[in-house]
Amino acid sequence: MFDLIIKNGVLVTPSVTYRADIGVWNGTIAAIGADLGTEGGSIKDAEGKYVLxxxxxxxxxxxxxxxxxxxxxxxxxxxxxxxxxxxxxxxxxxxxxxxxxxxxxxxxxxxxxxxxxxxxxxxxxxxxxxxxxxxxxxxxxxxxxxxxxxxxxxxxxxxxxxxxxxxxxxxxxxxxxxxxxxxxxxxxxxxxxxxxxxxxxxxxxxxxxxxxxxxxxxxxxxxxxxxxxxxxxxxxxxxxxxxxxxxxxxxxxxxxxxxxxxxxxxxxxxxxxxxxxxxxxxxxxxxxxxxxxxxxxxxxxxxxxxxxxxxxxxxxxxxxxxxxxxxxxxxxxxxxxxxxxxxxxxxxxxxxxxxxxxxxxxxxxxxxxxxxxFGCAQKGSLTVGKDADIVLYDPNLSFTVSVKNMHSDYDHTIWEGKTLQGYPAETYVRGKLVYKDGAFVGTPGYGRFVKRETSG
The missing domain is CATH 3.20.20.140 (Metal-dependent hydrolases)
Structure with a gap:
């Protein structure tokens, strides 16, 4: 049983890229597999997208x-x-x-x-x-x-x-x-x-x-x-x-x-x-x-x-x-x-x-x-047990940066007019959708302090 299943995407790690589903439960990655089915919470079809x-x-x-x-x-x-x-x-x-x-x-x-x-x-x-x-x-x-x-x-x-x-x-x-x-x-x-x-x-x-x-x-x-x-x-x-x-x-x-x-x-x-x-x-x-x-x-x-x-x-x-x-x-x-x-x-x-x-x-x-x-034990990779911090990336989407389509409070950007090949389509923080198709859909105050371990 999952809160969210991301299906049909191509997962990217530093060493390998492969097709798989991701099951999210209670803010963490609960399972990664070839076919996690469609039962449970919401289903997201990531066909044609990289999952990062x-x-x-x-x-x-x-x-x-x-x-x-x-x-x-x-x-x-x-x-x-x-x-x-x-x-x-x-x-x-x-x-x-x-x-x-x-x-x-x-x-x-x-x-x-x-x-x-x-x-x-x-x-x-x-x-x-x-x-x-x-x-x-x-x-x-x-x-x-x-x-x-x-x-x-x-x-x-x-x-x-x-x-x-x-x-x-x-x-x-x-x-x-x-x-x-x-x-x-x-x-x-x-x-x-x-x-x-x-x-x-x-x-x-x-x-x-x-x-x-x-x-x-x-x-x-x-x-x-x-x-x-x-x-x-x-x-x-x-x-x-x-x-x-x-x-x-x-x-x-x-x-x-x-x-x-x-x-x-x-x-x-x-x-x-x-x-x-x-x-x-x-x-x-x-x-x-x-x-x-x-x-x-x-x-x-x-x-x-x-x-x-x-x-x-x-x-x-x-x-x-x-x-x-x-x-x-x-x-x-x-x-x-x-x-x-x-x-x-x-x-x-x-x-x-x-x-x-x-x-x-x-x-x-x-x-x-x-x-x-920096010792962020729950962050940084698509791994079972880690936080479900996930980005769905559309490699076919062309995007030109402008201060008009950014989400900050500044009135100019050094990146004005820069065209990028591919762009994030959705962002999840601990399994919660916070960005979708150009719009912020999250909640201020949802972010948590990350208590880090000694690492490196």
Whole structure:
């Protein structure tokens, strides 16, 4: 007996694609078989569609204060958009501030998220200050609570978010001790600040100089430094939004040496290059790290095909057009961030449809690997006993992205006009239909907090 039977679809896993039915009971996958019959709950005929595990966007910034404003998508609109793009679990980054605790920080964001979340959610906690060392003693309590990853910034010194190398090492060691993992935003702040001061003094203020102030080698140096410290203390490291070839090569080399180094990149770095900053609307593409040159873009795709990149996430942090316009004459005043949460899975699946990667690889990058790395035991694959987070994907549906057909609260998207081959037709979160044929049909507040295990 099932609540839902999805019949006649083609199931996709990282290793195999096969035709089967899925039976769902009480929010979990209860059975997978060649013919589960038609008795029980509702029947969904998935003939002609791929059946995929829901994606996990392991990198978002919802309702995030930054640059004098707050990101345009809060927890309601951000998770609604996620559902409509086949993302069934979203990771957000609460920002710990000086004098505040980890669980204090996380629980405050959880209170905001819980009434609004349309999909399931989890948290990484950004560490900005060790509170004289006391914060390190909270790591175990955070892990016990289900927050098993912590983020450090090697940049944003003036904003009070950066950690120095000694603090990074302390975090790496404590994370290792407690079975957690450290996420890192790697860029060199001193070189960036030096470049910014130079460009501003010369009157060079267009978005192009956002890229030139933080080019490839600025990210690469910090990537290498982070990898060096992780290797030196034997701690796992997850490098977020990798965008440059040189840093990528260093991280891949460490992985091949047997170190627990995980690499994330984002769709914007796979699609665009720094040339976008020369466009009239270049300010809309300002994010950090910025898109890099074509050589780096190709290196990222090559690493994806070879299996060297572990995950693709979005760094979703959109702002309104008028806020981006604050920096039309001064790139330093542009709030950093772009949209992507609704575009992640469709973009990577379109790449599979176009033959750039396999459908199994898309599932691995967007679902199975983030679930494994971050300890989401009930997520990431079509497996009996796991949550029925399921996407029905129509490979024959052509879809052109526009701000008019997205489900966020922003008023523009860097993906405007991008045509994708294939698109999600339905999304289920724990067996509940939340998206169907272009419309959100879920319920705000349905999403649950994902208590994670130590993993990786």
């Amino acid at each position: 595990p829901g994606a996990i966007d392991a990198h978002t910034h919802l309702a995030m204060p930054f640059g004098g404003t707050v990101s345009a998508d809060g927890y309601l609109s951000g998770t609604r958009a996620a559902a409509c793009g086949g993302v069934t679990t979203v990771f957000d980054y609460p920002m710990q501030k000086k004098g505040k605790g980890i669980l204090e920080t996380v629980k405050a964001r959880q209170e905001l998220c819980a009434p609004e979340a349309c999909v399931d959610y989890a948290f990484h906690c950004c560490i900005t200050d060790l509170n004289g060392g006391a914060l390190l003693e909270e790591f175990q309590a955070a892990v016990d609570y289900g927050v098993t990853s912590f983020k450090c910034f090697l940049v944003y010194k003036k904003e009070g978010m950066m950690v120095d190398d000694a603090t990074l090492i302390k975090v790496l060691l404590k994370a290792k001790e407690t079975g957690a993992i450290t996420n890192i935003h790697a860029e060199n702040p001193d070189v960036i600040d030096m470049n910014i001061a130079k460009f501003l003094s010369e009157g060079k203020t267009s978005p192009w100089y956002h890229y030139l102030s933080r080019p490839e080698f600025v990210e690469a140096e910090a990537d290498k430094r982070a990898v060096h410290w992780a290797k030196s203390v034997g701690a796992p490291l997850y490098i977020v939004h990798m965008a440059d070839k040189e840093g990528l090569e260093a991280a891949v080399a460490a992985k091949r040496e047997g170190h627990k180094i995980y690499i994330e990149t984002c769709p914007q770095y796979l699609e665009y290059t720094c040339e976008v900053y020369k466009r009239e609307d270049g300010r809309n593409f300002v994010c950090s790290p910025p898109m890099k040159g074509e050589e780096s873009r190709q290196a990222l795709w090559d690493a994806i095909r070879k299996g060297d990149i572990d995950t693709v996430a979005t760094d979703h942090c959109p702002f309104m057009s008028y806020e981006k316009d604050w920096g039309k004459d001064d790139f330093t005043k542009i709030p950093n961030g772009c949209a992507g949460i609704e575009n992640l899975y469709p973009y990577m699946l379109s790449a599979a449809n176009e033959g750039k990667i396999s459908f199994g690889r898309a599932v691995e990058l967007c679902a199975e690997n983030p679930a494994r790395i």
